[in-house]
Structure formats: C-alpha cells, structure tokens
Amino acid sequence: MEKKTPLYEVHVSEGGKIVPFADYLLPVQYPTGILAEHEAVRTRAGLFDVSHMGEVMLTGPTALASVNHLITNDYATLKTGRMRYGVLCNEHGGCIDDLIVYKFGDEEYFVVVNAANREKDFAHMVANALPGTTVEDISDGIAQLALQGPRSRDILSRIADPARLPERYYSFSRHVSVAGTDCLVSQSGYTGEFGYEIYTSAENAVALWGALIEAGEEFGLLPCGLGARDTLRLEASMPLYGHEMDDEVTPLEASLGFCVKLAKDEFIGRDALLAAGEPRRIRVGIVATDRGIIREHQDVYAGGKRIGATTSGTFAPHLRQAIAMAIVDDAHSAVGTEVEVDVRGRHLAARIVPMPFYKHA
Amino acid sequence: MANVPEGLKYTKSHEWISEQGGTYTVGLTDFAQDALGDLVFINLPQEGDCVTAGETLCDVESVKAVSDVFSPVTGTISEVNEALADSPEMINETPYGAWIARVEGVSDIEELLDAAAYVAFCGKE
Numbered sequence: 001m002e003k004k005t006p007l008y009e010v011h012v013s014e015g016g017k018i019v020p021f022a023d024y025l026l027p028v029q030y031p032t033g034i035l036a037e038h039e040a041v042r043t044r045a046g047l048f049d050v051s052h053m054g055e056v057m058l059t060g061p062t063a064l065a066s067v068n069h070l071i072t073n074d075y076a077t078l079k080t081g082r083m084r085y086g087v088l089c090n091e092h093g094g095c096i097d098d099l100i101v102y103k104f105g106d107e108e109y110f111v112v113v114n115a116a117n118r119e120k121d122f123a124h125m126v127a128n129a130l131p132g133t134t135v136e137d138i139s140d141g142i143a144q145l146a147l148q149g150p151r152s153r154d155i156l157s158r159i160a161d162p163a164r165l166p167e168r169y170y171s172f173s174r175h176v177s178v179a180g181t182d183c184l185v186s187q188s189g190y191t192g193e194f195g196y197e198i199y200t201s202a203e204n205a206v207a208l209w210g211a212l213i214e215a216g217e218e219f220g221l222l223p224c225g226l227g228a229r230d231t232l233r234l235e236a237s238m239p240l241y242g243h244e245m246d247d248e249v250t251p252l253e254a255s256l257g258f259c260v261k262l263a264k265d266e267f268i269g270r271d272a273l274l275a276a277g278e279p280r281r282i283r284v285g286i287v288a289t290d291r292g293i294i295r296e297h298q299d300v301y302a303g304g305k306r307i308g309a310t311t312s313g314t315f316a317p318h319l320r321q322a323i324a325m326a327i328v329d330d331a332h333s334a335v336g337t338e339v340e341v342d343v344r345g346r347h348l349a350a351r352i353v354p355m356p357f358y359k360h361a
Numbered sequence: 362m363a364n365v366p367e368g369l370k371y372t373k374s375h376e377w378i379s380e381q382g383g384t385y386t387v388g389l390t391d392f393a394q395d396a397l398g399d400l401v402f403i404n405l406p407q408e409g410d411c412v413t414a415g416e417t418l419c420d421v422e423s424v425k426a427v428s429d430v431f432s433p434v435t436g437t438i439s440e441v442n443e444a445l446a447d448s449p450e451m452i453n454e455t456p457y458g459a460w461i462a463r464v465e466g467v468s469d470i471e472e473l474l475d476a477a478a479y480v481a482f483c484g485k486e
Binding site for chain 1: 398399401402404422423424425427446
C-alpha cells in the first residue's frame with residue numbers, strides 16, 4: 001500500500017503524473033514535462049516535493065561518537081549550523097546508504113536519508129548506535145521541499161527575511177519564518193544548482209508549497225517532478241543509491257573518497273576498506289560520441305574487452321548530450337578513454353569524460 | 362482529452378495510419394506522445410527495410426524510457442521522415458503531422474480501429 005506525502009492532492013490537482021517511488025506516490029512530471037522542468041531549474045527555479053526522504057535524530061552524550069562510528073566521514077570537526085555528506089557502510093565496506101548529517105548541537109544530530117532506505121538505515125542505526133545515544137525516526141512528521149535554481153534566493157527572500165537565509169553552501173538556519181511557517185532552511189540540493197532544501201512540519205507543507213509557488217511566479221518558478229530530479233542530478237554527476245552504489249559497492253569504488261576518512265580511529269567498514277586497498281574499479285562519467293542514448297545496466301567495452309557496466313544514463317536536457325555514469329576497471333578508467341557501450345545489441349561509441357558533466361556558474 | 366482525427370485509422374498500440382494510392386503513412390497518436398512524454402531520440406528505420414504487421418517498425422526514446430513503434434502493415438519502407446532525427450520533439454508537438462515512415466507493397470494489414478473505436482479503446486486504458 002503506497003504512502004502519500006502531505007502534498008499528494010496538490011500534485012494531483014496541478015496535473016502531476018503520479019507514479020510509485022520508494023513506497024510513495026509522487027509526480028514524475030507535471031504537464032510542463034521533464035525537459036521544461038529541468039531547464040527551469042537550470043535557468044530560473046524549480047520546486048520539488050521531497051517529503052518522502054527519511055529523517056533520523058541521533059541525540060545524547062554519545063551522539064557524536066555514534067555518528068562517527070556509523071558514518072564514513074569525520075564529524076568531530078562539524079560545527080553547529082553546518083552539514084556534511086557521508087556514507088553508512090556495512091562491515092564489508094559496502095554502502096548501506098548515502099546521507100547528510102546536520103549538526104543541531106554537540107548532542108543533537110539530524111540525519112537525512114534516502115526514502116527507499118529509511119527503514120533499513122533506521123534499523124542499522126538502532127542496532128549499532130553506542131549506549132547513551134537515542135535514535136528516533138521522525139520522518140513522518142516532517143515535510144521537505146527543495147527550491148533549486150539561480151532565482152531561488154530572490155524567491156525565498158520574498159517570503160522570508162533574507163538575513164536569516166544560510167549564506168554558505170552546506171550550512172543551515174533553524175526556525176526561519178517562511179510565509180509565517182517555521183522552517184529549517186539549508187543551502188543544499190540534488191540538482192547541481194544554487195538552491196535550498198526547506199524542512200517544515202507535515203501540517204505546514206501545503207501552505208508552504210502554495211506560498212513558494214506564488215512567490216516564484218514572477219520569476220518563472222515551475223513545480224518539478226522525479227523525472228527532472230533524476231536528469232538534474234545525473235547531469236551534475238551526483239550518485240544515486242541503488243545505481244552508483246549499493247551494498248556490493250564501496251564508497252571508494254563509487255568515487256566518494258572525499259567523504260571517507262580512513263584516518264578516523266574506527267567506523268563500521270573501515271577495516272574492510274583498508275584491507276581492500278586502492279579500488280580496482282571506479283565510477284566514471286561517459287558521453288556518447290555516436291547517435292544514441294546510453295541507459296543503466298549496459299555493458300561497457302574498451303578495445304573489445306568488457307570493462308564494466310553503466311549505472312545510470314539519460315539524454316541530458318541542458319547539455320543536450322547522451323550521458324551516463326559507469327563503474328569500470330580502474331585500468332581503463334582514464335579520462336579520454338574511447339569506449340563502446342552495448343545499447344540493446346548495438347555497440348555505441350562513447351568516451352570517458354571528467355565529472356561533473358555540468359557545473360553551475 | 363487526446364486529439365483523434367476522423368480521417369485516420371488507429372491501432373491498439375497507439376499508431377495512426379493513412380493510405381493514399383497504395384502508400385501507407387504511419388505515425389504515433391496524440392495519446393501515445395502524451396503517455397511517452399518528451400521524446401529526445403528516435404531510431405529511424407531505413408528506406409528499403411521490410412516491415413511486418415504487428416512487429417516493431419522502430420523505437421523512440423523519451424527522457425525516461427525506450428518504446429517500440431509497431432507497424433500496422435506488412436510491406437517495404439519507401440520513405441522515412443528524416444527531419445525527426447534532429448527534432449524528435451515534433452512528434453510531441455504535432456503527432457499527426459510528424460509522420461514516421463511510409464510503406465508500399467503492402468500485403469497484410471492488421472485489424473485497425475476507426476476514430477470512434479480508438480477513442481473508446483483509449484478510454485479504457
């Protein structure tokens with residue numbers, strides 16, 4: 001039985017094409033379509049309902065120690081009002097989920113996880129948090145909207161005090177009044193554009209959405225669905241759990257080494273990652289050089305030999321190119337390597353390119 | 362409510378077809394283009410290719426997925442709408458103007474629906 005976010009009726013009344021995703025019913029697009037929604041985010045602004053995401057609170061005198069035990073990054077240096085990306089690993093070094101930790105205080109951490117992994121992550125955290133840490137799944141009471149695009153600040157400033165908006169990437173402000181609604185606002189997102197993620201209580205979601213849509217009208221804000229969310233993150237080379245990583249892929253193989261602090265005393269998976277050494281396969285970005293579109297789960301060849309498989313692929317709406325990410329043998333992963341991708345039986349010529357495919361101004 | 366012109370025939374796989382002087386022209390219906398979403402690529406067939414009624418004529422790609430276009434007739438492709446190669450979105454914009462291929466030497470035609478029957482069929486989809 002699928003769940004609905006507080007904004008379900010709004011999506012339906014705005015003509016959203018509803019699909020099941022991670023146990024929720026959400027719009028994949030509105031009548032505007034994925035291409036228009038994608039371009040709106042790249043050139044003006046877009047608004048996403050991401051209330052399906054999970055939120056877990058870790059609190060208590062050992063909360064920091066628990067966060068550092070559970071997650072690959074080092075949170076000892078994280079300041080209140082800042083956030084940091086990390087990976088929840090299993091003891092084999094495989095990825096359970098990727099997530100973001102917000103520091104509310106020395107004994108209070110707010111962790112945002114993928115909707116599809118919420119129950120799995122919560123169970124893992126409960127089982128592995130240190131004594132003295134309380135772990136609470138608060139997802140159902142929280143709604144989250146993502147306002148993304150170059151006009152985001154203009155739009156939010158219409159209905160919130162600009163002086164209270166977070167000034168730095170990966171920083172946040174709590175108890176910001178947005179059109180009279182109490183919100184947490186972080187400068188973050190999953191699109192590769194400047195923007196905000198805005199959290200409020202579930203009862204306020206509809207009012208907040210309406211206020212943002214209204215404030216954004218003069219700036220050309222469009223409501224956007226899951227389809228554009230995927231093309232935007234892929235164009236920005238951002239990984240998606242279940243594609244670029246899963247429990248058989250390590251964060252190092254997924255090219256997430258920047259958030260893996262092997263020098264930390266310990267964390268779940270550290271020993272396995274150290275024992276594995278330098279990854280023998282690695283995530284790369286690929287662009288088709290021939291006519292065609294690369295999709296996920298397609299084999300990649302170099303010099304006639306299979307070197308790996310794609311993990312995500314699409315036609316990038318803003319770049320207007322067929323792009324993909326793949327995990328391939330490290331020996332053949334150099335930027336510039338000419339490869340072929342088996343696209344439904346046809347060998348499509350492609351090339352390994354630097355990531356991100358797209359970076360905003 | 363999808364547009365369904367009177368003068369054409371339709372298939373249950375959402376292609377339209379018209380005939381003039383033994384040449385059959387095939388495209389995708391408004392219902393199809395709306396269901397597929399923005400089209401970003403088309404793998405056009407080639408002149409001279411043989412097609413079989415009920416089998417794949419070519420495929421189109423939207424942002425999210427690949428979909429087959431089926432041929433309503435058995436015959437040989439005599440002409441292909443090359444303009445679609447660079448602008449597949451024409452199918453979204455003008456589904457009944459943006460024909461995909463023309464077929465001649467037709468020896469078999471699958472059962473076709475007229476406009477009213479197609480509208481009724483779509484109503485149940």
